[in-house]
Amino acid sequence: MTGILEPDDVFAMPGIKHAAPKRGFPEHEIFPQVAYQIVHDELLLDGVARMNLATFCTTWVDDQARRLMNECLDKNIVDKDEYPQTAELEQRCVHMLADLWNSPDAMGTLGTSTTGSSEAAMLGGLAAKFRWRKRGGTGIPNFVCGPVQVCWEKFARYFDVEIRQIPLRGDRYTMNPDDIAAHCDENTIMVVPTFGQTFTGLFEDVEGISKALDELQATTGLDIPIHVDAASGGFLAPFCAPEICWDFRLPRVKSINASGHKTGLAPLGAGWAIWRTAEDLPEELIFNVDYLGGNMPTFNLNFSRPGGQAITQYYDFIRLGRVGYRNVQNAIYTAGQHLAKGLTESGPFELIHDSDPKHGITAVSWKVYGKSKLNLYDLSDRLRTRGWLIAAYPLPADREDVTIMRAVLRHGFTHDMADLLIADLNRSMKVLDKHPLKTSLTREDAGGFTHNANALVSTADLQAKVKAQLDGHAKSSSKKAKPAKSKSGKK
Template identity: 75%
Template structure:
């Protein structure tokens, strides 16, 4: 058998007579066509990525982006001496993002591509910790946030920083700026608003948090910086809500992280960390290495990785520009608003985020009105039977008894697909009405999301961790 045997031959060769190797490292080799077919066929069991409304990540890229990815997958982005043009494209992206996010001097700011916004967030947190230490900070540092993505819990645990999560109060679904000062003290290295909250898709009020910290500084002298986690919103608001102040227009914002592979149209593995000014990235975080052929600076958590994600990001930036990004992002917001209207009309739902570009990302989130004999986990299960993956999960602490669903819409999700999804929601509701579950599914039954997060910190005076004097 030749290595380029036809498909008909592959299914009759001896190697296909048993299962794919699963236990232990295989002893024998096999033809590449056979190995490919085995892997290809197993992956058929995965879901269809474009029907996955739980993920925030890119599920559609154009053919030229795929071509660039394939052509540059062997370029090691850290090896700037060997691949100087890849390094140049990365730095062009940094300057473009600094300009997009209104840095005072985009040409001199510092930033880097990362494997995603989780790495970028940790770099922003480490920079804040090092700046705090340089100011004379001692003891255990802390940072203040609302409901956050797990990367911030990892940052707190891995780098020995106390996380002070403000619990949801009343009917609020985001961090309340009026409560921020009560959680801050001399060991607070930063406050982290989430610009596109994971749970609901809503924007947290960065300008409100900044104003609260301005007032705290006026009263106490504490000058606490902001790091904005703009994992999803960083590539949306500049084009669809340009007057919304959340970025470096607010002087207290010292750094921003964002995922190019979420709403930036880049492939998986593309994130960005940008600092307001060069001085906001402490030199202690920058390492110079000379064993790849030349002296070069690096300040990432990892080292070797493909340059293809940064290259493809640059391709998208120059292909679309401000006009193109505005057109594409406006289109997906339009689909989100259409879906939200359909959800509101479909059944006993209460829409939380309706895809308004002034309030949040291109997502729709909703809860279930009271008095129903099924749960959102039941509905999620019915939708999964039709191929749709939709997240259902409890809200964070202090509202953890409330379950919501969230559909994240990305480039490639069309008006027609929204109609198909709404038809399946209606079909699922009809099924649940005709076959009422004896016991509604729970998060564990449905394989849904459960929190393992650090508990939110109550207000000082009510058993607070790290009681703040202000």
């Protein structure tokens, strides 16, 4: 035999004895198992996804869904000529969602999968802008909304549309129907209710907003459509609160966006944009592209993208059906209500949303009531020591004096996990009561959740800021203290 046999143990192989490349593109190759181990071990520093109660995104999928995703890694969903069955499954999902959301022409309307709800929201906004122009609209278009996810601020900036964001007032946490008329005019391309608000988890009153716009049209002649941002609620209310009228049953609702990868239970990278009828999607937004041997219509912001998410979404639809989705989502609501009950029994908390399916999504949000000195940023930071990621942030405009916490509960969150979280909350509050931080964390320390309530700041960053503040106090104190002099007058 010639040559030297490589060791069987990956931790004895060449390449792993050196630091991972960090500056510039690496020059030499290494064994794939070594490269895998390096990346795998670095990712151990990430949090546990299922304990991240700040994210809305799916963190649990079954083995069959994982297999389908793996089998579709090489499928480009845009190449409909090469992968016609992938395109067929995508269209089946579109028609199923149109049916679920009560389109008057479920099999004839138009829709598309997207990389997420943000892209779907922008497509809905663009369609509204094009319809407004076609009706003769001139000048700078605007849209009206309440407290929204940052994607709508991006839409406004990227596509030159004025965002008219109605501030909160009084004890209101959502946009109310009686706030609408004062913000609309002839350049309003749409009103955007959020059916599952990012900040609190509450549903906005789509039916009430539609009636308010009916009244506005009767008095002014303004015919303003609705686009519903149902990023999370679109896969909850149809199963758990079907009596809520928020979808295409309202003729004024022209389009809906939703996240398949949130409460739709699909893996990350699945969103949906659906129009009430084919006429509600302007032809100007549809491109017929000659690509890889075929002609295909497309109306996405992204072009090449993987097909596995849409395929796995179709798998979820046919595996669960209406009954299965109802069972799964009701189980999450029940776990959320158990958490809400535990919160009210544990501390000085006032619930904003208690995970009631008639009022909002599978989330619990709360604030501190009374004269309690409990700092929610401190509590959020303390819970991180046990692995829980729960956002603390101020409410939007005109209610920024109120700080809240919000836990988003997803498929895989159980009654037992709620008990574990409640126990850790109680332990954390006892520690903070016995050992309060000398410098409490502020909203700025915690990242300032003014726009995106999903953003999180690392524990290390928080600790560094607190340490810097404490060091600053110590230096300030030492400057004030004068050094003692010896009898000779020397320091």
